[in-house]
Amino acid sequence: MQCKKCLHFIAFQEMDLSAIYSGDYVSATYKDKAGVQGTFNKIINLPPERSDNTGRVARINDFAMRYWGGYTNKTILDIGSGLGVFPYLMKKNGWKVTALDPDQRAAEHIKDTVQVETICGDFFEVESTRKYDLVTFNKVLEHVKDPIAMLSKSKDNLADNGLVYVEVPDGDIAVLDGKEREEFTIDHLYIFSFISLAITAEKAGFYPVLIERLKEPSTKYTLRAFLKKK
Template sequence: MAGFEAPPPGETDFGFTPYHRALWQCGRCRHIVNVHAMDLEGIYDADYWDRTYGGTKMAETFERIMSLPPEKSDNRARVERVDGVARAMASLPAPGDLLDVGSGLAVFPAAMREKGWSCVALDPDARGAQHARDRAGVQAVAGDFMRVDLDKHFDLITFNKVLEHVLDPVAMLTRAAGFLKTNGVVYVELPDGEGAIVESAGREEFFVEHYDAYSVASLSLLAVQAGLQVDLIERVREPSTKYTLRAFLVRPGIAG
């Protein structure tokens, strides 16, 4: 449906040579796949971290995002929605235990901590985990979620724009279910390819580092394949203009 011979405007140049990729969309579920032969496995190495967050960049970006007014902040809108819906779904009289997988800048666990949640930020890079401790003021674990040993269960496990970056999102969601408390909730946020493609195939929802861009149908199928049940899916246009899908998932039989 669309092809690229060079990175579109705004995409990080990872130095792929040659650069060739195409977007394919399922005619039935409207899911979109990035099709190419470029190896993405090494793009999040130490060099990427240094170029993206080196020096004071990570702290400065964290402070800038945390200081945005609510009407201009994707993160504040996300926090308000997740806090309210997850507490209601999990029947929590007060904020509970949260695991944020792929925490990155840690702005989400930082703002959830302000709401009263007990947060653990998990990031594959030790420097990201240390940043979460120092700046977000939360517990943090450095490691691969598929291998790390967690010694507790959680009321809420969140994946904010994470699963589009992994080859096997089903396996990651399946593992997450094993760390849920009985009435626990998994929150998933993904690029809405079905919505974004109407505007442009060059949008960030389809950048090379995303294996997939989702539809309401394909996100629902992802949950089912992971042994989870969809309680709520929402399609939103964020203050940043990103097209986004939000989903709240539970174990089968738990949804109200």
């Protein structure tokens, strides 16, 4: 269903996504530890022009340079780290990274392979008041039942003058190519529009410093935003 005013898409389904993201997803997608490692190796060895993550890191670094004047030793909490490719590249670029993922195997893989501080757990249930310069949600908010609550909770972990970085599927543009596109996959509870992402940020207690859209090397249509606490 699509909101006629803000163009936000909402999926109505009865899947239990909590089970998926706490283990079943990794089993179905990567099979085992070797599968996780193999996929990680394949992605980090993609040429820069074919890598979504390389472009993501470059954009964050560029924004950080203009916003803070630099990013070396800046701290980051990456929520929903998955394979750990993004934490790997951020560490490589001089950031101090903490990765959080609900799947134990993913968390162990990140700890062993990427060698950054790793938290295994549901972000809603993790009790931590540690502050970070940057909190990131890369293709996470579309999977959770209450993205506003998740985004709002990140304020507890945000340092003064800190930023939240968000990426979500761009339903505005994807729908023009048809609802068979991956942006409308069954595990996406929400597909955002430019307007609905701004509204989500506002309701969570942020104001958008920047929202922009892009088509990634993987052909995904994506909205990305840098948010600051009100």
